Amino acid sequence: MEKKYKILIVDDDAATRSLYSDVFRAEGFKVIEAEDGLDGINKAIANIPDVIFSGIIMPKMDGFGMKEALSKNVATSNIPVVMSSHIGREEDRKKADEAGVKEFFVAGMITPKEVVARVVGLFSRVRYKLKLNIKGGDISKLTNDLGLKEDFSCTNCGEDLVLNMEMTNVERREFTGKIICLRCDSSQA
Numbered sequence: 001m002e003k004k005y006k007i008l009i010v011d012d013d014a015a016t017r018s019l020y021s022d023v024f025r026a027e028g029f030k031v032i033e034a035e036d037g038l039d040g041i042n043k044a045i046a047n048i049p050d051v052i053f054s055g056i057i058m059p060k061m062d063g064f065g066m067k068e069a070l071s072k073n074v075a076t077s078n079i080p081v082v083m084s085s086h087i088g089r090e091e092d093r094k095k096a097d098e099a100g101v102k103e104f105f106v107a108g109m110i111t112p113k114e115v116v117a118r119v120v121g122l123f124s125r126v127r128y129k130l131k132l133n134i135k136g137g138d139i140s141k142l143t144n145d146l147g148l149k150e151d152f153s154c155t156n157c158g159e160d161l162v163l164n165m166e167m168t169n170v171e172r173r174e175f176t177g178k179i180i181c182l183r184c185d186s187s188q189a
């Protein structure tokens with residue numbers, strides 16, 4: 001990673017905090033720790049981390065209470081929150097979805113290294129540029145549907161268009177794609 005991201009790790013279990021602190025630091029993150037939801041809110045406001053990794057069940061305030069409070073505060077409302085559950089109840093996953101939690105992990109189902117990869121994936125969306133050279137019967141339909149020329153050249157400058165693919169979820173191999181002209185840098189579809 002080019003930029004050093006700041007992560008706030010919120011968990012009442014010191015061993016869990018220390019485990020994730022180590023793996024995130026190894027990936028180049030700057031790590032801040034908090035012991036429960038209330039401590040998490042205070043440290044989020046004081047440090048404005050790039051992402052928050054939180055447990056669910058904690059004394060004083062749980063992960064959902066913290067997420068709700070952070071969402072209501074203008075300073076912290078845009079910080080992505082990912083949650084880790086020890087028991088993986090389906091209702092927690094649903095609650096996390098509804099609360100706008102970016103990723104929901106079940107401890108034991110995913111290794112700490114995979115957790116880090118998913119969190120990194122939130123920031124470093126990988127981009128690929130593929131030159132278009134599609135042959136086959138659906139070309140006319142495709143170019144027609146997208147308003148492109150059949151030889152995939154830019155309607156503006158004639159340069160070959162490329163397919164710009166951006167990975168949005170590494171684990172599920174999901175991409176968003178856009179056909180662009182590198183010279184005009186204008187979106188053609």
Ligand SMILES: [Zn+2]
Pocket residue numbers: 154155156157158159181182183184185
């Ligand atoms: Zn062009």
